[in-house]
Amino acid sequence: MTFEAFRKAAFEAALAAGCTTAETCFSEEESFCAQVLDQQLEKYTVSLSCALGLRVQYQGRNGYAYTEQLENPEQLVARALDNARVIENTDDHPMMGPCAYRPVALPEDPCAGLSEAEKIALAMDLEKQALAADPRVDRVETALVETGHGTLRLDNTLGLSATRQDRFSLSYVCAILKQGDQVQDGAAFRVRGEVKDTAACAAEAAAEAACRFDAQSAAPGTYPVVFRYDAAADLLAAFASVFSADAAQKGLSLLAGQEGQRIASEAVTIMDDPFHPYAPRAFDDEGVPSLTKAVVEKGVLKTLLHNLKTARKAGVSSTSNASRGSVGSPVGVAPSNFYIVPGEKTREQLLADMGDGLLITEVSGLHAGLNPVSGDFSLLARGMRVENGRCTVPVEQITVAGQFLQLLKHVRAVGSDLKFGFPGSVNIASPSLLVDDIKIAGKDLAK
Amino acid sequence: MIRPDTAERVLTAALQSGGDFAEIFLEDTEENTVHMIDDKVENATHSHSHGAGIRVLTGTNCVYVYTGDTGETALLRAAAAAAAAVKGGDILRPQPFVPRQYGRAPAVPAAGVDNPRRIALLRAGYQAARQASADISQVSANIRDEDQRILVCNSRGVFAEDRRTRALLAVSAVASGGGEVQTGQQSFGFGKGYEGFDGADLAAVGRKAADMALTMLRAPECPAGQFPVVIGPGFGGVIFHEACGHSLEATSVAKGNSEFCGKLGQKIADKRVTAVDDGTIPGAWGSLGIDDEGTPTRKNVLIEHGVLKGYMIDLLGSIRMGMPVTGSSRRESYCYAPTSRMTNTYIAAGEDDDEEMLRTLGEGLYACSMGGGSVNPLTGEFNFSVNEGYWVRDGRILCPVRGATLIGKGSQVLQRIDRVGRGQTLSPGMCGSVSGSVPVNVGQPQIRVRELTVGGKGEAL
Structure with a gap:
C-alpha cells in the first residue's frame, strides 16, 4: 500500500475509533557504504527502507505504534489505541497544527553526486593514503565511505503536513601502527566535501595512533586538564539530558528549577541552534518551527530544552526540541545542534595557560562510567602529560573523575577549535576546554 | 516467510x-x-x-x-x-x-x-x-x-x-x-x-x-589507585565480556586485531579460569536456536583452566581463519550483516570460598554490582563501572563507596584472577558492536583480581 493510502486509512480509522487526533511520522531512507580492505571492496552495503510511526490521542492520552510494513492501517491504529488507553500520565500533549517554516537549504555536499564507483575509489584511496601516512602503519583496520539521504514527513489530522530532507556523506579510517611490540590504533573521519581530502584524513588517523606509543600511566591526584574538543564533546553529549525539561520535570536532572542561575563558569556559553549550517532543519520532530537559543549564556542557565508537552506543563513555549529516537518512539526531548561557543584561544594557548597538567584526548565507557542523574563521572581516559605548556609523554590507563556541573564551573578557558562529530539528528560539539580540579587515578611509576 | x-x-x-x-x-x-x-x-x-x-x-x-x-x-x-x-x-x-x-x-x-x-x-x-x-x-x-x-x-x-x-x-x-x-x-x-x-x-x-x-x-567517593578487587557474581561477568570476550570474537581475531591472536593452546589466564560461551541454555536471555547464519548454537569452551581453547567464529571469520563456524553469528536486525558475537558468556564455577576471598583481601574494593563497560580489542584496554561497591580493609567491609571505575588490559586481568568462587549466575544485558545491539547474558561466580586500577575521586578512607 502506498504511504498516502495508508495514512489516509489510518487517520479515518483513528477518528472513527474515537481518537481526537492522529499523526504519522514517516521516513524513507537510502544508504550506501563501501568498506575497503587490502585494496579490495571488502564490504558493500546498500539499503532502502521506510518506516512509519503512528501517534493517536484518545481522551487526552498518547498511544504509539510503529511498522515497517505498510499493509494493515486498521491494525496499527488498534495497537496505538490499546497503548493510549493504558496511559496514566494526563499531562496535556498538544499536537502542532499547520504552520509556515523558514526555508532551509541542505548543506552543500560535493559527494552527494558521486557515482558508486567514484565512492569506492575514494575508499580505496583512503586506505592507500593511510598505509603511506607513517612508516609504522602496519595495516588499515577500516577504511570506508558512506552516503545516505532520507525524507521525514509529519502529517496529522489537525492539518500539519511538513517534510524535511537530509543527506550525509562521510569517510572514516582507522589505522593500526606497530612500533616494536606495541600496537596502537587511531581513527579519523571527514564529512561532505572534505571526504575527498583522503590524505588529510589518513594523516590524522596515523598521527592519532603514533602519539600513543610508549605511553605511561599517571600518578593519582588532582590536575588541571585540557579536554580536547572531541573528548569535551563526548562528555557534553553524555550529560546532555541534564538540559532536558522532560528529565527536569521527572526529577532526573540537576538543573531542575535552575533557570536564571549560574551553573557554569563565565567562559561557558552553550547554544542550541537547529539552523546551524552543520545540520540545519526547519522544524523539530513534532513540527514546531526551529528556534535558535542560548541555553547557557556566560555561565547562566537561560532555558531548558522543551517540546510541546514539557512547555505546556512549565507554562512556556516549546524551544523546538521535540525528538523521536526513531519514527516509532514516543515524542521526547533532545538537543539539535548543541555546542559550547568557541573562544579565542588555540589549543596550544590553552596548554600554555595550563602550564603543567594533562591533555585528555579520549574518554571511554561513556555509556556506563557516568551518571546523568547525579552528574558523576569516572571514565577511562588517555592523552598527554603537559609540562610547561608542552605535550611530553603519552598517558594511558588513567581515569578522569568528577561531577559534570562542577566541571562546568571549573572551566577556566574555552578554545577556538570547535568541531562537530558524525552528522546525525542530534549533533553535540565543543571546543577544547581548560578545566581545573579534575581527579585522576592511575599508577605512580615512581613508587 | x-x-x-x-x-x-x-x-x-x-x-x-x-x-x-x-x-x-x-x-x-x-x-x-x-x-x-x-x-x-x-x-x-x-x-x-x-x-x-x-x-x-x-x-x-x-x-x-x-x-x-x-x-x-x-x-x-x-x-x-x-x-x-x-x-x-x-x-x-x-x-x-x-x-x-x-x-x-x-x-x-x-x-x-x-x-x-x-x-x-x-x-x-x-x-x-x-x-x-x-x-x-x-x-x-x-x-x-x-x-x-x-x-x-x-x-x-x-x-x-x-x-x-x-x-x-x-x-x-x-x-x-x-x-x-x-x-x-x-x-x-x-x-x-x-x-x-x-x-x-x-x-x-x-x-x-x-x-x-x-x-x-550515604557512601563516600571511592578512593583511586591500584587495589585488589573482589567482583560479585552475575553481572560481574561483564569483566570477562569486556576484558576478554570481545577479543575472542572472530570480528577482531580474524584480521589480527586482537591481543589473543595466535594464542590457541597457550595459557592466557590463571588456571582457575574456565570460560564458556553457550547459546543453547534453555530459556536464557542470550540463547538462540540457530545463529543468524542458520548454524545451530552450541556450547563453546573459550578458556579451559587458563588455556585458550577457542574463538567465536562466524562464516566470514571461518573463511579468514580457516577454522569451523561456532554458531556465534549475530545481528541486531536485517539492517545489519551478521558477525561473530557472544550469547551467554560466563566464567564457570570454581572452588574458592566467597568469604575467604574477602577475608584475605587486605585493603581493596568489593565490587558487588557492576554496570556496563567497553573495550578496545586491539590493545585490550577495557573499562567498566561499579554500580555498588564497598571498601574493604583488613578483610572486613568498611563502608559503601560510590563512583568507582575499573580499568585495565584484558590479558593482564585474566592472569591476575586469583580466586574463583563456586556459585555461578547469569545476568541479562545488551551488547553493542558492528552488527548492532544484541541481547547477551554475562555471568560468573564471585571472583578476585589481585590488582586493578580503581578510578574514583575520593581520598583514602
Missing part, C-alpha cells in the same frame, strides 16, 4: 554475476514496551519490524543489501543490486534446501498478553522500589517483550527458521537527600514467553534497585 521456490529464485539472482555464497535473512519482529515513571504509566509502544537482508560473499568480500519490502519483486531487485556489486567469476547454483525448524512457540506468547497484564508485572517491580524508603525520590521502570521470527536460507542448502522470544523488566531508582542524588538499577530478563515471569519475585528486583540507590546515597 517466503516459500522455498521464491528463495531459490532470489539466491539464483544474487549469484548471477558470480560469488561463492549467497544468503537471505528474513525477519519479522514484534516488540511491545511499557514505561512507568512518576508513579504513572507514561508511555506504551508497539513496533513491528519487517525486512530482509541479502548477502553475497566472494572470498572474504561481502556485499549486503537490505530492504523493508519482502515481496518477491523487491527481493529479486535487492538480489540484482547485490549481484551488480559482485565482480564476475563462476556462476554457482544454489544447493537444494534442507528445511529445518528451530525455536518453538512459547507457552505464553507476547501477542496473547494484554497491556493490563504487562502493567501489573511492571507495577510489582515499580512499587517495591518506590516503597523502599522516603528517600526514594523517583522510580522509572520498563517492561519490554520481543517476538522475533527469522528465516535464513543460503546457497549451501540451509533453509532454517527460528523464533526468539524474550522479555525484560528493568527498574531504576533515584535516591535523594542532603543535596545528593544517586541511582540504582536492576533488571530481570529471559529468553521465553511471559511464562518466564511465573513465580518471579519482581518486587525483589525493585527493592534491589532502591537499596542500591539508598546505599550509594
